Structures are given as C-alpha cells and as structure tokens.
Amino acid sequence: MKFWRTPLDIDKLKVPRGELHIIKERCKGCGFCVEYCPKGVLELSDEFNSKGYHPPVVVKPDECVNCDLCEMLCPDYAIYCVRVEAEEKEVIN
Amino acid sequence: MTTKVTEKRMQEREEHPMERLLRMDRIPHIWCPTCGIGTTVTALAVALKQLQLDLNNVAIVSGIGCTGRVAGYTKLDSFHTTHGRAIPFALGLHIARPDLKVIVFSGDGDLVSIGGNHLIHTARRNVDITVICVNNFIYAMTGGQVAPTTPITARSATSPYGNYEHPFNIPLLAASSGAVYVARWTALHVRRLTVAIKEALTKRGFSFVEVIAPCSTLYARLNKLGSGLDLMKFYHDNSVIRHGADPKEVNIDYQSKIAVGKFVDIEKPTYLDCLNNAYKKKFGDKYKPYGGGNGDK
Ligand SMILES: Cc1ncc(C[n+]2csc(CCOP(=O)(O)OP(=O)(O)O)c2C)c(N)n1
Ligand code: SF4
Ligand code: SF4
Ligand code: SF4
Ligand SMILES: [Mg+2]
Numbered sequence: 001m002k003f004w005r006t007p008l009d010i011d012k013l014k015v016p017r018g019e020l021h022i023i024k025e026r027c028k029g030c031g032f033c034v035e036y037c038p039k040g041v042l043e044l045s046d047e048f049n050s051k052g053y054h055p056p057v058v059v060k061p062d063e064c065v066n067c068d069l070c071e072m073l074c075p076d077y078a079i080y081c082v083r084v085e086a087e088e089k090e091v092i093n
Numbered sequence: 094m095t096t097k098v099t100e101k102r103m104q105e106r107e108e109h110p111m112e113r114l115l116r117m118d119r120i121p122h123i124w125c126p127t128c129g130i131g132t133t134v135t136a137l138a139v140a141l142k143q144l145q146l147d148l149n150n151v152a153i154v155s156g157i158g159c160t161g162r163v164a165g166y167t168k169l170d171s172f173h174t175t176h177g178r179a180i181p182f183a184l185g186l187h188i189a190r191p192d193l194k195v196i197v198f199s200g201d202g203d204l205v206s207i208g209g210n211h212l213i214h215t216a217r218r219n220v221d222i223t224v225i226c227v228n229n230f231i232y233a234m235t236g237g238q239v240a241p242t243t244p245i246t247a248r249s250a251t252s253p254y255g256n257y258e259h260p261f262n263i264p265l266l267a268a269s270s271g272a273v274y275v276a277r278w279t280a281l282h283v284r285r286l287t288v289a290i291k292e293a294l295t296k297r298g299f300s301f302v303e304v305i306a307p308c309s310t311l312y313a314r315l316n317k318l319g320s321g322l323d324l325m326k327f328y329h330d331n332s333v334i335r336h337g338a339d340p341k342e343v344n345i346d347y348q349s350k351i352a353v354g355k356f357v358d359i360e361k362p363t364y365l366d367c368l369n370n371a372y373k374k375k376f377g378d379k380y381k382p383y384g385g386g387n388g389d390k
Binding site for chain 1 (some may be wrong): 109111112115119120121122126127128129130131132135136139188223227268280281283318321322325326
C-alpha cells in the first residue's frame with residue numbers, strides 16, 4: 001500500500017483485507033465497480049450471465065482493502081465485500 | 094513460490110447487505126443497466142443502518158416514475174402513491190403518526206413538476222419530513238419527455254431540437270420555500286450522499302437532498318452522452334464541492350459544472366412546533382401539545 005506520507009504508527013497499521021462476493025446473475029455489466037475500485041481489483045469478464053451481461057471478475061484478490069466502494073456504487077446490488085483478517089500471509093512475487 | 098495464507102472471516106455475510114432493506118422477491122429491479130437510481134437507494138440503506146434507526150418506525154413514500162419504484166422495493170412501511178402526490182401523502186402520515194420518520198423518495202418530474210405545489214407548501218410550513226429527489230433532468234419512465242429540470246438546449250423526446258424553457262434550480266426552490274436543510278450530490282458521491290441523507294434524517298424540519306443521477310436509456314441516449322458510466326465520469330470531472338454556496342448560484346446548465354455540497358442547514362420551528370405554540374398561547378394549560386412534548390418526536 002502506498003501512503004502520501006508515512007504514518008507515524010506504520011508498524012501497528014494493519015491494512016484491511018476484503019473478500020468479494022459477486023452475484024453474477026444480478027449484474028447488468030455497468031462497470032461502475034470496475035471503474036471506481038481504488039485498487040484496480042476488478043475487471044469486466046468475457047463471461048456472459050443469462051441476461052447477456054458481462055459480470056466483473058476479481059483480478060487482484062490480494063489488493064482489495066474492503067473499502068466497500070464497489071458495493072456502494074453497484075446499482076444492481078450484485079457485488080459485496082466481506083472483511084477478512086490475514087493472520088499469516090506471504091505474497092507471491 | 095507458494096503462499097501461506099491463513100484467513101479468518103470477520104463477519105459472516107452470506108447475503109448482500111442490501112437485502113436487509115430490500116423486498117427481495119422484487120429484485121432484480123426494473124432499472125436499466127447504468128441507471129443511477131439503485132446507487133442512491135444504497136446510500137439511503139447505509140444511512141438508515143448507520144443511524145441505527147428502528148426500521149419499524151421508518152416510512153417511505155414515492156410518487157410515480159422510475160424513481161417512484163423505490164418505495165416498492167424497500168422493506169419499510171412503503172407507499173407508492175399517485176403521480177406528484179408523495180409529499181401530501183407523507184405530510185398526512187407525519188401528522189397522523191408524528192413518531193415515524195417519514196421519507197419521500199421520488200423523481201424530479203414527480204416532485205418539482207406535477208408535485209411542485211406540494212413541495213413548496215410543505216417546505217414553507219417546515220413539516221418535519223425528509224425528501225430525496227433523484228434528478229435525472231427528464232421524465233424517464235414515460236419515454237424521456239422534457240421536464241422542468243431539463244437544462245436549456247438539452248434534447249428530450251419532446252424537445253428534439255433542444256429545450257428552450259428555463260429550468261428550475263431545485264436547491265433554490267427548496268431553500269426559498271423554507272427548507273431548513275438543502276444538499277445536492279451526484280450518484281457518484283455515494284459516501285457524501287450517505288452523510289447528507291443521515292443529516293437530513295436527523296434534522297428537525299423539512300430537509301431536502303437532491304441527487305443528480307444518470308438516466309442512461311433516455312437522457313444520455315437522446316443527448317448522445319454515452320452510457321450511465323460516461324455520466325458518472327462526467328460528474329467526476331465536473332462536480333465542484335461548494336458547501337454553503339448561495340442556492341441562487343447553483344443552477345445547472347447543459348453539461349455545465351455541477352455545484353454539490355450542503356447549501357442550507359438552519360434552525361426554524363417546525364409545523365408542529367408552530368401549531369403547538371399557537372394553541373398553547375391561546376388555550377394555556379388546557380391545551381395538550383400534539384406529537385409528544387412540544388411537537389418533539
Ligand atoms: C396524473 C399523471 N400524469 C402523468 C402520468 C405519467 N407519468 C408517469 S411517470 C411520469 C414522469 C416521471 O418523471 P420523474 O418524476 O422525473 O421520474 P423518473 O422516471 O425520471 O425517475 C409521468 C409524467 C401519471 N402517471 N399520472
Ligand atoms: S472493496 Fe474497495 S478495494 Fe475491494 S474491490 Fe471493492 S472497491 Fe475495490
Ligand atoms: S457495479 Fe454491479 S452491476 Fe455494475 S458491473 Fe459491477 S457488479 Fe455488475
Ligand atoms: S429509463 Fe432512465 S431513469 Fe428509468 S430506469 Fe432506465 S436509465 Fe433509469
Ligand atoms: Mg426524472
């Protein structure tokens with residue numbers, strides 16, 4: 001995570017993590033979630049739902065900070081985020 | 094290299110958090126792809142949740158229109174009234190049950206055109222209700238006719254060469270009629286909109302929140318503005334936060350900058366305060382104030 005200044009309590013700071021749930025059938029492919037996710041976690045997929053829309057897909061699961069913006073902007077109530085706590089985590093490089 | 098990740102869920106949310114407020118048997122809703130109305134409903138849901146209001150004491154009233162569907166989708170005491178009559182219905186509900194929080198959720202055409210007289214008089218009397226007005230600059234549900242909010246030169250089904258009528262500046266209309274709280278945000282400002290709805294719901298008196306929201310199918314299409322996502326991007330680039338701005342200066346021209354923020358937040362006795370004070374003066378102790386306390390809820 002990038003900060004515009006280093007927080008004084010950086011050693012204690014824990015960046016929240018989120019796990020996304022996408023209700024593909026309800027999605028109308030508007031792209032609001034993809035466009036406004038501050039971490040670029042989502043992309044519209046090539047997959048079609050039964051109404052012919054492309055639901056989003058999680059492309060950077062480890063980047064999600066559980067900010068809920070995708071959930072709040074989604075006009076179709078098709079995506080939501082659940083907070084998870086990473087107790088032990090090493091990221092693949 | 095492999096990863097070692099042990100994860101613990103903080104909250105078990107197996108269903109979408111909006112399901113708490115929605116009548117799920119009616120979902121998916123009828124709103125078009127990239128329509129902004131659904132997002133404004135989320136702002137209301139989050140506001141209600143954050144205020145920890147008992148949903149048994151919240152009522153929502155809509156008129157007719159795409160936005161007018163909101164009452165029918167919300168799992169509150171909800172009333173889908175006739176076109177333009179959401180505010181008088183809400184006023185009656187408030188007077189009969191002053192213990193309820195009464196919310197009007199409707200469109201620009203419904204509230205400002207056919208319902209315009211109700212709006213100005215309910216604001217004038219400072220009736221303690223909250224009005225959320227989704228302004229998409231058009232009569233959307235009926236096919237995109239010109240509305241009293243359509244900016245000059247914007248095209249609609251009934252202004253194919255561009256509108257030439259002066260539109261209403263809604264915050265000015267609400268403020269000059271007597272509203273004690275007036276704010277405007279766009280659907281993109283969903284968090285700030287949530288804060289505004291919370292403030293409006295907590296305010297004693299007539300509170301009014303205008304939400305500029307994309308109508309992709311009619312307003313955007315007839316004006317060749319792209320999709321609702323393009324309108325969201327337009328709001329992103331053209332909204333200017335101007336808290337405390339004089340409502341006279343926040344009119345919206347076609348594809349102009351959009352002033353957003355809290356424009357009015359003042360204190361004034363409510364309709365029930367005035368009623369109780371007037372009768373107390375006349376009848377003294379014989380008069381029992383209506384609506385609990387001195388009109389307080
Ligand atoms: C008395 C009456 N007149 C006209 C109509 C037709 N009508 C239905 S919705 C509507 C306009 C709604 O516009 P708005 O309130 O802006 O809602 P939107 O669909 O844009 O969300 C009109 C004129 C009606 N239903 N009843
Ligand atoms: S919760 Fe925030 S960070 Fe995670 S996907 Fe949604 S918008 Fe992106
Ligand atoms: S915001 Fe909702 S409807 Fe739009 S693409 Fe994302 S999940 Fe689908
Ligand atoms: S017609 Fe316009 S306002 Fe109505 S649902 Fe479609 S996009 Fe939304
Ligand atoms: Mg409208």
